[in-house]
Amino acid sequence: MTDPVLTVENLNIHFHGSARTTHAVRGVSFTLGHEKLGIVGESGSGKSQTGRAIMRLSPPSARITADALRFGRTNLLAASEKQMRAIRGSEIAMILQDPKFSLNPLMTVGKQIAEAYRTHHRVSKAEAKERALAMLESVHIRDPKRVYDILPHEVSGGMGQRIMIAMMLIPEPKLIIADEPTSALDVTVRRQVLSVLDELVDRTGASLIFISHDLNLVADFCDRVLVMYAGRVMEDLPARDLGRANHPYTRALLESLPRLDQPRAELPVIRRDDTWRTGALA
Amino acid sequence: MTAIPATLGPRTPAEARMQQLRITVSKLRRNGSAMLGLILLVIIFGAAIFAPWLSTHDIYAQDLTNRLARPSAANWLGTDELGRDIYSRLLHGGRITLYIACLTAVISAPIGLVVGMVSGWFGGWVDVVLMRVTEIFLAFPSLILALAFVAALGPSIENAIIAISLATWPPIARLARAETMMVRRSDYIAAVRLQGASAWRIMVGHIAPMCVPSVIARVTLNMASIILSAAGLGFLGLGAQPPSPEWGAMLSSARQFILSNGHVAAAPGIAILITSIAFNLVGDGLRDVLDPRHD
Amino acid sequence: MRDTVLEAVDLTISFNDGAVTAVKGAKFRIERGESYGLIGESGCGKSTILRAVAGLNTDYDGSILFEGRELPERRRKEHFRAMQMVFQDPYGSLHPRKMVQAVLAEPVRLMGLGDEQRRIDEVLRNVGLGPEFRFRYPHELSGGQRQRIAIARALIVEPKVLLLDEPTSALDVSVQAEILNLLTRLRRELGLTYLMVSHDIAVIAHMCDRVAIMQHGRILEEITAPDVRAGRVAEDYTREFLAASAPAITA
Numbered sequence: 001m002t003d004p005v006l007t008v009e010n011l012n013i014h015f016h017g018s019a020r021t022t023h024a025v026r027g028v029s030f031t032l033g034h035e036k037l038g039i040v041g042e043s044g045s046g047k048s049q050t051g052r053a054i055m056r057l058s059p060p061s062a063r064i065t066a067d068a069l070r071f072g073r074t075n076l077l078a079a080s081e082k083q084m085r086a087i088r089g090s091e092i093a094m095i096l097q098d099p100k101f102s103l104n105p106l107m108t109v110g111k112q113i114a115e116a117y118r119t120h121h122r123v124s125k126a127e128a129k130e131r132a133l134a135m136l137e138s139v140h141i142r143d144p145k146r147v148y149d150i151l152p153h154e155v156s157g158g159m160g161q162r163i164m165i166a167m168m169l170i171p172e173p174k175l176i177i178a179d180e181p182t183s184a185l186d187v188t189v190r191r192q193v194l195s196v197l198d199e200l201v202d203r204t205g206a207s208l209i210f211i212s213h214d215l216n217l218v219a220d221f222c223d224r225v226l227v228m229y230a231g232r233v234m235e236d237l238p239a240r241d242l243g244r245a246n247h248p249y250t251r252a253l254l255e256s257l258p259r260l261d262q263p264r265a266e267l268p269v270i271r272r273d274d275t276w277r278t279g280a281l282a
Numbered sequence: 283m284t285a286i287p288a289t290l291g292p293r294t295p296a297e298a299r300m301q302q303l304r305i306t307v308s309k310l311r312r313n314g315s316a317m318l319g320l321i322l323l324v325i326i327f328g329a330a331i332f333a334p335w336l337s338t339h340d341i342y343a344q345d346l347t348n349r350l351a352r353p354s355a356a357n358w359l360g361t362d363e364l365g366r367d368i369y370s371r372l373l374h375g376g377r378i379t380l381y382i383a384c385l386t387a388v389i390s391a392p393i394g395l396v397v398g399m400v401s402g403w404f405g406g407w408v409d410v411v412l413m414r415v416t417e418i419f420l421a422f423p424s425l426i427l428a429l430a431f432v433a434a435l436g437p438s439i440e441n442a443i444i445a446i447s448l449a450t451w452p453p454i455a456r457l458a459r460a461e462t463m464m465v466r467r468s469d470y471i472a473a474v475r476l477q478g479a480s481a482w483r484i485m486v487g488h489i490a491p492m493c494v495p496s497v498i499a500r501v502t503l504n505m506a507s508i509i510l511s512a513a514g515l516g517f518l519g520l521g522a523q524p525p526s527p528e529w530g531a532m533l534s535s536a537r538q539f540i541l542s543n544g545h546v547a548a549a550p551g552i553a554i555l556i557t558s559i560a561f562n563l564v565g566d567g568l569r570d571v572l573d574p575r576h577d
Numbered sequence: 578m579r580d581t582v583l584e585a586v587d588l589t590i591s592f593n594d595g596a597v598t599a600v601k602g603a604k605f606r607i608e609r610g611e612s613y614g615l616i617g618e619s620g621c622g623k624s625t626i627l628r629a630v631a632g633l634n635t636d637y638d639g640s641i642l643f644e645g646r647e648l649p650e651r652r653r654k655e656h657f658r659a660m661q662m663v664f665q666d667p668y669g670s671l672h673p674r675k676m677v678q679a680v681l682a683e684p685v686r687l688m689g690l691g692d693e694q695r696r697i698d699e700v701l702r703n704v705g706l707g708p709e710f711r712f713r714y715p716h717e718l719s720g721g722q723r724q725r726i727a728i729a730r731a732l733i734v735e736p737k738v739l740l741l742d743e744p745t746s747a748l749d750v751s752v753q754a755e756i757l758n759l760l761t762r763l764r765r766e767l768g769l770t771y772l773m774v775s776h777d778i779a780v781i782a783h784m785c786d787r788v789a790i791m792q793h794g795r796i797l798e799e800i801t802a803p804d805v806r807a808g809r810v811a812e813d814y815t816r817e818f819l820a821a822s823a824p825a826i827t828a
Binding site: 188190215259260265267 | 619720749750751753754755757776777778780782783784802805806818819821822823824825
Binding site: 478479 | 631633652653654657661662664665670671672674683684687712713714
């Protein structure tokens, strides 16, 4: 068996607020191979903080501890800020919810993609432009030459997110962390963006961590799913088995969704069990 | 989540307000520089209020045999060119300076708030007219504007207050306008509109509570420049008149001895400096604590 | 016999002096006690219709009829009282500096209803919160609790129609279930009529009897909830929309 791409053992994140300390992530462990891993949970479940901790992009008030946080052979906890800068972007890329906040509003999208490539590869400007155009084409942008020269505010949400994907994937990272990449998009556009992401991940052989609140989306898109609640992993199971999940929280979460195929007068409401917070994990 | 169990919550409106106040105060207390400013302000206001009891000499009593004396046991900060005790005059001068500053704030803040809110809420030609007027006032340096006004009405403390107010309200109006334009688009204002509230009621009851905190913070920051303007007018002989111990006037009469007897000018100068800094520190702290966007 | 509460006839809404037409000739008719859904993607004009019906934007062509009478440009208090709105974002729809008591007292005073305290306690109980929530500020409440307060604010004037603008899209799934259940119960108990806007077809199918699918400012077709579930639709766009929203998890 090959080395895992990412190893997380007993990850804990505390936030030191002015009044009290919050334990946001509590003993999360998982290993990631060459696969698409979904992390689902509701707000406050710690799913996004887990993703940020891997990138070492947690807010300053966070204290991160773990028995292991390894990316390949690199110990991410012990890596210097300089090492992390080299890793971010070229080895691990992050795609966030809203491309509007992630793209530089004053630079044409093509230039930004070419720059992203040039930061990690020593090539000429002309070659970087070639690569950027090819990349725009591979995220199914119809007229890459035109799109290359437009500014971020001129693109729609779906195209913006495809541009983000192009920019993040052009240095060919080994791991991509996508934090709610499609929640700001309309349903019909969502599909398109996901299939682009799927295609590129498959082609480059990268691993993917897909963070979302949407169970259906994760079930559809990922190979494996971690269900998080109150900072802990409730269940770790293959995505296709999500419909047969064991944990009462996962079951309740699925049940509480309105469904087109099963009309119901009333939606079951989650009865939260304190042992999910404190009890031993399955 | 900040949600707390209902059983622990306040049981009366007064209790709820007290709880909010406590949170605000505790936020302010953690802000070191704001606390330093606040302590300084308490000392300065205390000194001004209790000036008659704290002073050691009659502030108008001249003693030409003891003029321009250095600090000593008898005259703690020395005496001025007419032999008057500088320490006592400084205390009484603080009353005048703070009186001018506070009255100016009380006059200019409501004017600025009303103009800004009306302009921001109604928009259209109302906004255009009010903002052009505001800009005319903004176009003149505040001291020049005050100078022109005092020159027309004659020098006195009251005219100085009106003159400085004239130069102080426009930035407040701009601030209130920006705040109003942001708030008026929000859903909670839409909700009151759907309850049939009049424009007046929405402005007073729903928009003003959002604007007032930032206006208070802004006015506190402005206090420093108001004090400087007041001192400037006094210095130029257009504010408080001699023998009044207003700080600017004191500085002005001391300037001819600034090279030979520096302490005479230093005392009011340092007083102006410290008071301005104190207001600035508190204003900065208030802005951080009261700004609803920081909640 | 039909008892139409709300009707839109050739409703056209433009912005920027006609430069942008957000809604083109929309037409629908809502019966008393019915729940009617408007669905579409962002920018399709569904929320614009809702705001026009509510009276937040009266600059439209065509007409909106309430109980058979055309609504005037300047709405009167009784119009506002009859139709209330619940907004999408519970974090933006409550005044950050007003406690629940003040939020709920304001409409009672504005409408001159009287009996303030009894109404407040009753409406709080109705939305599943106790009277102990009266003295809370919005920042002390969770998203779900805020949305309950927003619903209470709409209900306290005893409206006939509730206009729901994506009332659960900013909430977690488990909280969404609670709020949807609450809305279902309130409609049944208080005999309300709903006009609900959403981009989530599963939520709309759960809540509404009939749905209008919108695209680019036009209503493409009107279908019943059972037809949505069965996929009996006429337009290609509707089919595509349904396919994109189909659940992936089968138990």
